Amino acid sequence: MKKRVLAIAMATLLCVGVFAGCGGGSSSGGSSAPAASTPASSTPASSTSSASEPAASGEVEYAMIAGTSTPDTHPYNLGMVRIGELVKEKTNGAVTLDVFGNSQLGSERDLIEGLQLGSLQMTCVSTAPLAGFTDAFLVFDLPFIFATTEEARTVLDSEVGLEILHSVDDQGLKGLAWFENGFRNVTNNVRPITVPDDLKGIKIRTMENQMHMAAFQIMGADPTPMAMGDVFTALQQGTIDAEENPVPIVATNKFQEVQKYISMTGHIFSPTPVLISADYFNALPAEYQEAVQAAATEAAPYQREQIDEQNVSGLEELTADGMEANEPEKAPFQEATAPIYDEYIKEGAGMVSPDIYERVNAVLAEMR
Numbered sequence: 001m002k003k004r005v006l007a008i009a010m011a012t013l014l015c016v017g018v019f020a021g022c023g024g025g026s027s028s029g030g031s032s033a034p035a036a037s038t039p040a041s042s043t044p045a046s047s048t049s050s051a052s053e054p055a056a057s058g059e060v061e062y063a064m065i066a067g068t069s070t071p072d073t074h075p076y077n078l079g080m081v082r083i084g085e086l087v088k089e090k091t092n093g094a095v096t097l098d099v100f101g102n103s104q105l106g107s108e109r110d111l112i113e114g115l116q117l118g119s120l121q122m123t124c125v126s127t128a129p130l131a132g133f134t135d136a137f138l139v140f141d142l143p144f145i146f147a148t149t150e151e152a153r154t155v156l157d158s159e160v161g162l163e164i165l166h167s168v169d170d171q172g173l174k175g176l177a178w179f180e181n182g183f184r185n186v187t188n189n190v191r192p193i194t195v196p197d198d199l200k201g202i203k204i205r206t207m208e209n210q211m212h213m214a215a216f217q218i219m220g221a222d223p224t225p226m227a228m229g230d231v232f233t234a235l236q237q238g239t240i241d242a243e244e245n246p247v248p249i250v251a252t253n254k255f256q257e258v259q260k261y262i263s264m265t266g267h268i269f270s271p272t273p274v275l276i277s278a279d280y281f282n283a284l285p286a287e288y289q290e291a292v293q294a295a296a297t298e299a300a301p302y303q304r305e306q307i308d309e310q311n312v313s314g315l316e317e318l319t320a321d322g323m324e325a326n327e328p329e330k331a332p333f334q335e336a337t338a339p340i341y342d343e344y345i346k347e348g349a350g351m352v353s354p355d356i357y358e359r360v361n362a363v364l365a366e367m368r
């Protein structure tokens with residue numbers, strides 16, 4: 001908690017220090033929306049250029065802050081840092097992005113709300129905590145909907161995938177690009193998970209998402225929703241036996257220090273929208289909007305490469321550090337979680353829209 005408060009204070013200082021407000025010219029210090037109409041010269045530390053015009057000589061006009069739930073070495077953070085580098089380059093230093101990892105600025109839900117409130121400008125999060133904002137992302141929470149990473153990426157980059165990304169655009173948010181978290185696997189301290197029955201009685205942390213909890217309940221586990229920032233300690237103290245995440249999350253969080261087994265179940269694929277505060281984005285000069293969008297688009301393939309690399313290097317690290325890895329046959333898990341499809345694909349709040357499901361399937365059918 002202390003760490004988090006300190007980080008917010010630091011972030012605010014950074015913000016205020018640069019330009020008396022993240023808003024580049026706004027005198028309200030820390031407010032989210034850049035006051036594009038306010039001449040930057042009205043604030044003490046400002047440049048002489050108007051915030052609505054591109055910087056002439058590399059002065060910072062818009063100092064953006066991003067938060068993530070992941071360590072600095074995770075591909076989320078590497079991807080966000082890359083966006084910062086690209087946007088700086090494209091705007092001759094006028095727009096910058098500082099990245100605060102490790103849930104320092106809050107849980108993923110806090111980060112999303114932070115964009116709406118204006119306490120930070122950008123984030124990238126799992127789609128699961130977005131369930132409270134829109135139902136469009138829920139299709140990705142269907143177990144085993146994608147057989148391969150290539151399938152997932154093709155759907156994300158398709159028309160329906162981009163429509164899902166932009167489904168938050170009327171919620172004070174704007175989707176910029178699809179990053180990726182990847183296929184989730186189970187880690188635990190009780191036994192290797194080889195068949196669904198092995199999950200019986202295991203207390204497993206899941207994300208705060210009904211469908212994830214239901215999937216583990218069906219397999220006989222005891223799911224507990226929890227924010228990422230609390231997971232290491234809960235595993236260490238034994239209040240939970242297990243968690244489920246892609247290899248890069250497990251390795252960068254050093255869960256091997258508190259978990260003995262990793263079972264490559266690949267039960268759910270987590271895509272990751274890159275989000276910006278809509279108010280902030282809309283108030284940027286058009287030229288900077290284009291730069292921010294282009295930076296996010298260009299960073300996405302790099303971010304996915306980092307996931308590919310860390311899926312390999314991370315697993316090597318985990319096993320070298322003593323974790324026992326196994327690759328169970330997927331079919332029994334797929335059969336066990338099939339009722340989720342019947343239960344959740346229907347019209348209504350908190351459900352997977354049958355239309356979205358069909359459109360995703362149409363993209364998949366073309367590939368299969």
Ligand code: EAX
Pocket residue numbers: 069070108125126181207227228244245246249270
């Ligand atoms: O979004 O909460 C989770 O398990 C997520 O996979 C992770 O924090 C990255």
